[in-house]
Amino acid sequence: MIVIHALAFYRARRLSSFTIGSPEASFTEIATQSDRYTINFERLTSTIREMIEFNIYSAVLMPLAGLILYAVWSRLRMPLEYRQISSHVPSVTKTFWSEMLFSWKVAMLKPKDILPFLTDLIRTIGPVVHFNLSGRSYVLLNDPDDLKILLSSAQHIKKGPEYDMLKPWLNEGLLLSSGKKWQNRRKLLTNTFHFKTLDMYNPSLNRHSRILIDKLLNASANGDREISIPEYITLCSLDMICETIMGTEMNAQEGKSTQYVHSIKSACKSVIERIFKFWLWNDLVYKMSESGQSFFKSIKVLHAFTDNVIKSKRASLKNSGIEKMQSDSKFEKTKKKSFLDLLLNVLNDTPDQMTDKDIREEVDTFLFEGHDTTSIAMTMILVLLGMHSDIQEQARDEMRSIFEYSDRDATMEDLNAMKYLEAVIKESLRVYPSVPAFTRELEKPLQLKNYIIPPLTTITVYPFILHRNEDIYPNPEEFIPERFLEEKNRANFLFGYLPFSAGARNCIGQKYAMYQMKIVVSTILRNAKIETLGCKEDIQISSQLIIRIESLPKMKFYKL
């Protein structure tokens, strides 16, 4: 490796002093000697040849050296007994060469090719597939019975090693923490998502939904113009999470937070690139890579945004004099509070339990998890409703039966009555689960239906692939909300439907998400007819931390 580097460096040095016209002139000199244009063709040909050689070094030999290094490193890193898993679990990396080939294939995948590649793997090999990658042992799990064993056990709650790549951003927030810290935090924060607390968010969710539909109708000039909706939805969702969970106004729909939104997308892309390219797992290499530099640049913007959210919350508490009152008054302590109120309260009352850093990591986690997941989900629900006018009409009929022609806000009671819309949302999350994959690292052996998986293995679950299992969902590519209304399907869907994961580490915000999505979509259905100018084949998504849209049909909204 060192020799190849030295050779490449030597070549590069020679190239940097190549001459045109005069054998002594360097690049800089050439730039200043604009009157000397006589080209020495012999030198030029040799330069081109050197460039080709240099490319061979960097394109073929360097990766080859990297691969050999990888092989040695992965063998040292993974104890032999963990390699033996491939002797009894169906594996795609049974031999050294198959592992090298597989690692290389995976590293070359583009985000949009990941889901088709893994779907193919599961279809050809089965619902339990083992592979070694980057010196780690992975098992893809796609069988509802096995998933039930994994997810309903309180023992297997440690997240896989890929989550560590999010740590510079989310630190040890609820999504990434484990052990006692996770248990205490989860207990503390669960209260924020109690249905009585959610009820208190309704006016704000209704208000932002109305702003959204006004924006969509204005932008599409009552059906005269085609529009692209993801950005509108994302900004609305960000306003909602800031005002409800964080208790502070951000006015993202007025164009105040676009940099934050773009930085989230860029950070997620860099993380997924790192997960699949084994050479980027090294911190130093990652920091020096283009992907790593873009990641750390995004993180600066993201942290500045969260600092701003915390600062404005503190300022508003100070102004209203509530901060002191809340920490003093016993009455206030028992009253339901928003997420950030609660955290700041704990910081005030028991500083040994919570620090400024702890608050920042939870705000980062909830801002990210709480708006990006619902934005993509609401975008896909609207796109699918715009493609299926019969389903859209049926959902609108339900709104008329609940609201008649009244313009009033949706209440908790209304939301609970929206059974058909709930089925539409669930079916949309089946086809396009916002979180396409999650993992667990085993700390103890896991006894599945047919196999025992040893500790240190990373179990990977792809709801996106699971939700396309024909045994559970006949015609899986079709959009059929009625599946979720049929009682007989309930048992099948228990561990065969995992948009919010399941068990102890399921999504803490799922009830909030469901209420939010119902309010937004029902407000749009009550005020506008939705048209999607394309079909399912025009939708292209890629698997990142959250699914990302590669291409999406444009839409039109007509005022009702």
Ligand code: HEM
């Ligand atoms: C459609 C919307 C949503 C979907 C599909 C979704 C999905 C998920 C999934 C699959 C997980 C498990 C991830 C894993 O194991 O790695 C998760 C965890 C989590 N979600 Fe959501 N989520 C949504 C909305 C929300 C919202 C609105 C919030 C906050 C307000 C939120 C906060 C969290 C947090 C904090 C965790 C980590 C929980 C823990 O580990 O204890 N999510 N979500």
